[in-house]
Amino acid sequence: MTVAVGIDKIGFYTPELYVDMVDLAHARGEDPNKYVIGIGQSKQAVIPPTQDVVTMAANAAAQILTPESKADIKMVLFGTESGIDNSKAAAVYLAHLLELPSDTRAVELKQACYGATAGLQLAADFVRARPNAKVLVIGADIARYGLRTAGEVTQGGGAVAMLVTADPQILALDDVSSYHTADVMDFWRPTYRTEALVDGKYSTNVYLDFFNRVWTDYQAQTNRTIADFSGFVFHLPFTKMGRKGLRQILPSATPEQQASLTAAFEASQADNREVGNLYTGSLYLSLLSLLRHGNLRGGERLGLFSYGSGAEGEFFSGVVQPGFDRGFDDAFLTQQLAGRHAVSVTDYEQIYQEQLPNDGRDAHLETGNVTAPYYLAGRQHEQRQYRQH
Template identity: 80%
Template sequence: MTVKVGIDKIGFYTPNLYLDMVDLAHARGADPAKYQVGIGQSKQAVIPPTQDVVTMAANAAAQILTPTIKTQIAMVLFGTESGIDNSKATAVYLAHLLELSPQTRAVELKQACYGATAGLQLAADYVRVHPQAKVLVIGADIARYGLRTAGEVTQGGGAVAMLVAANPQILELEATSSYHTADVMDFWRPTYRTEALVDGKYSTNVYLDFFAAVWADYQRQTKLTIADFAAFTFHLPFTKMGRKGLRQILPTATPEHQAQLTAAFEASQADNRDVGNLYTGSLYLSFLSLLRHGHLQAGQRIGFFSYGSGAEGEFFSGLIQPNYRQGFDDAGLTDLLANRRAVSVAEYEQLYNQQLSSDGQDMQLAVGQEQAPYYLAGRQHEQRVYRRQ
């Protein structure tokens, strides 16, 4: 008998600060509609120096882990393009912070915004062979393009934590997927830079081309069509990009089904619109937003388009499970997003420039106002110092 494998629990964390896109537009001399409608963003998370991808991942994972679950975790697969060390994996730091067993495999995965999807697929394959085990999959990033750059409006940050297990509560992953890789220079971040380089229009075109390619190949493999899907979720570096992807395939659906898919997309982009770009976590925040704001029923098929610049794309699918709402803390997530504090453009710029320096000097961060359970206290002897409240 084939074991059902998929996403059992999902958590999300972003810091308690955000920048309103209307304020940014006014400061940059732009029409707010350019950001709110043309890009499709309302707010973006602002990441204080006391949070990095490790602490945000820990804060997301803490929402879904219990002492019992911790003993069952066999692997931590951490997708990020915002790693803190060129050698030591973020997954190792995370496993230590979460006090997981030393008998845990911990690996960091990197391919732009695709890393968490690689982790999810590797995790599912592992659990199919080891159905008693659970795998913690992370997608955590800080999207930085630089102040007063064209990409500034598509910044953001946060972490999504997913528990992959047999007989999952939220989503059963279907075995078939389609993937496509090409050496494309649409977005890259050389080792000497903290901000990304991007050809925005070209990257959008590559994204759409990759979606068309993997969707066609998925249909060829499975013989499924758009009629077999209740919703599609997309990697959303900004919400308008996913909307363009959906519009590529909507004409193949009936008018009634087009309305259903459009409504599902609106639900899936709601939280991304208020957080901004998560890179590796973007697709999975979109899925979580669909779970929270959509109207789903058990057995419905959801399509996922994952894209990582450089470039790699994948389309896969999963089936909603009857008790999916028990796999995440809806009220807690609503409070997390609702209780954030708006910062001025001046404060945002100050925080942007307060990240740990690259010279390796000892540094003590101001942690007195930190509210998150896990945080970065500073650096000593060229080692990051993590703390738990």
């Protein structure tokens, strides 16, 4: 008998600061509707220098791990394009912070926004072969395009942590997926840059083309149609992107199905709209948002589209499990988002510039007001100094 494998628990972390998109639009001399409606964002997470992808991942993972589950973790797969070291994996730092067993395999994965999906699929295959094992999969990033750039409105940051197990509480992954890869220069960040380079309109067109390709191939492999799905979840660098993707396939559904799928999409973008772009974590924050705000029932099938510029796309699916809401702390997540503080555009710009210097010199960060369980205190002797409350 085949054992179901998939996502057992999900945690999410984003820092306590945000900038309101209406305020940013006014500061940039733009109509707020261009950001709020045209792009589809209300708030954008602001990442203080005391948080990086490692600390955000630790803060997300701490929500879902217990001493018992830590003991069963055999692998950490960390998807990010905001790595802190060109050699040492962020997963190794994370495993140490979380005090995971020393026989844990820890690897960092990079392919733009696709890295966490690669981690999820590798984790699922690992657990299918070892049903007693658990795998921690991370999608954590800080989206940076630069101040006063065309991409500024699609910045943000945070981390999603997923525990992949047999007999999962949240989503049992189907065995079949479809993927497509092509060498495309729609978005990239050379090693000498701290901000990404992007051709926004071209990237949107590639995203939509890849979605059509993998969706068509998935249907050919499975003989499933749009009628077999209760919702579609998209990688959301900004929420309007997923809406465009869904609109490409809605005409094949009945009017009743169109209304239901549209409502599911609205639920799936609610939290992303409040945070902004998470790169590797965006698809999985969207999944969490649908689980939190949608009207799902056990046994319903969801479709997920993952896209990483450069470019790689994958469409896969999973079945919602009964009692899926036990796999995340809804009250905590609601309070985390509601309890954040707005900063002025001037403060946002200052925080954006407050990175650790790139020349390797020692640095001490102001940590007196830090409330997150895990944080970055600075750098000494070219080594990052991580701390825990």
